Amino acid sequence: MGRDEAVVRRMSELLRSGAVMLDMACPLCSAPLFRLKSGEIVCPTHGSVKVVKDDSEAIEIQSRAVLDRLEALAASRVGELTEMLRREDERELLDRLESWLDVLERVRRLKLMASREERK
Numbered sequence: 001m002g003r004d005e006a007v008v009r010r011m012s013e014l015l016r017s018g019a020v021m022l023d024m025a026c027p028l029c030s031a032p033l034f035r036l037k038s039g040e041i042v043c044p045t046h047g048s049v050k051v052v053k054d055d056s057e058a059i060e061i062q063s064r065a066v067l068d069r070l071e072a073l074a075a076s077r078v079g080e081l082t083e084m085l086r087r088e089d090e091r092e093l094l095d096r097l098e099s100w101l102d103v104l105e106r107v108r109r110l111k112l113m114a115s116r117e118e119r120k
């Protein structure tokens with residue numbers, strides 16, 4: 001659909017700029033990766049991609065993508081529940097809001113831990 005079209009357009013742009021399509025796939029979206037003239041490796045969707053050295057690194061990158069998705073989901077649920085609470089005051093809504101806030105807090109703490117780990 002629209003998203004695929006954008007990826008295809010980006011891929012042809014890369015090829016036109018002299019990038020070479022590699023026999024490797026992006027660990028996040030499994031689109032083919034390209035090597036730019038500068039030597040940088042990019043995914044047509046995600047841009048610059050770190051080529052993984054081993055499985056543990058691949059797992060780390062994948063789990064970070066999961067955390068990003070979970071964070072976005074939790075943030076949107078918190079927004080929805082907050083909106084609902086403006087209209088009705090229900091104990092159940094507050095419980096759900098609290099649960100999602102817990103998720104959000106934990107995701108952010110995990111991401112913070114991961115980024116500290118990286119800087120070592």
Ligand SMILES: [Zn+2]
Binds near residue numbers: 029044
């Ligand atoms: Zn990608």
